[in-house]
Amino acid sequence: xxxxxxxxxxxxxxxxxxxxxxxxxxxxxxxxxxxxxxxxxxxxxxxxxxxxxxxxxxxxxxxxxxxxxxxxxxxxxxxxxxxxxxxxxxxxxxxxxxxxxxxxxxxxxxxxxxxxxxxxxxxxx
Amino acid sequence: xxxxxxxxxxxxxxxxxxxxxxxxxxxxxxxxxxxxxxxxxxxxxxxxxxxxxxxxxxxxxxxxxxxxxxxxxxxxxxxxxxxxxxxxxxxxxxxxxxxxxxxxxxxx
Numbered sequence: 001x002x003x004x005x006x007x008x009x010x011x012x013x014x015x016x017x018x019x020x021x022x023x024x025x026x027x028x029x030x031x032x033x034x035x036x037x038x039x040x041x042x043x044x045x046x047x048x049x050x051x052x053x054x055x056x057x058x059x060x061x062x063x064x065x066x067x068x069x070x071x072x073x074x075x076x077x078x079x080x081x082x083x084x085x086x087x088x089x090x091x092x093x094x095x096x097x098x099x100x101x102x103x104x105x106x107x108x109x110x111x112x113x114x115x116x117x118x119x120x121x122x123x124x125x
Numbered sequence: 126x127x128x129x130x131x132x133x134x135x136x137x138x139x140x141x142x143x144x145x146x147x148x149x150x151x152x153x154x155x156x157x158x159x160x161x162x163x164x165x166x167x168x169x170x171x172x173x174x175x176x177x178x179x180x181x182x183x184x185x186x187x188x189x190x191x192x193x194x195x196x197x198x199x200x201x202x203x204x205x206x207x208x209x210x211x212x213x214x215x216x217x218x219x220x221x222x223x224x225x226x227x228x229x230x231x232x233x
Contacts, residue, residue, distance in 0.1 A: 037168075045213075047222040095167055095168070108155055110222065113179065
């Protein structure tokens with residue numbers, strides 16, 4: 001079955017960087033883009049960015065540009081999210097989610113499925 | 126602030142029907158997808174497009190859209206449907222994705 005398995009929880013100090021991994025299985029890795037989404041404690045979902053594992057092209061939300069790096073390793077079917085210059089408000093659960101789309105119809109639609117189990121990143125001095 | 130607007134909280138009596146809405150200008154150009162999230166769990170896709178239900182999602186969930194509003198309807202709400210619900214779509218520029226602020230559904 002299609003599955004995304006993320007790396008374990010991280011505790012980082014302000015100003016440091018964190019790298020989260022997301023290993024895909026059960027499908028052809030290079031055929032689907034991958035999103036990153038985060039959720040601060042008690043808050044809603046926030047889209048961070050997307051990567052095309054086939055070539056590595058990325059696009060990120062404006063608020064993260066300059067601080068986020070997304071990469072992929074096709075040999076291990078793994079995508080990575082690196083966030084630098086960490087602040088306390090970066091404390092959140094970070095999720096990867098596979099992109100799916102139907103753009104041939106009149107109204108295009110994209111959906112995120114499946115999701116990884118999440119990686120908790122805590123930023124604290 | 127989100128480009129997709131949802132009511133923060135909605136309640137429904139057990140077995141009754143409830144509609145959760147998502148409003149945004151980008152929904153005139155793109156369809157929405159919907160996610161259910163229970164405490165301590167990752168989100169789960171429950172609807173995409175106007176009315177496409179993934180396998181395993183009960184048929185009491187249905188979707189619709191009109192103009193700048195997308196809706197998720199639960200017909201015969203069950204206790205296990207109590208959760209947060211988030212809509213998602215492309216933003217107005219079409220370059221990024223955006224989530225609604227989420228709706229906390231309480232089943233009374």
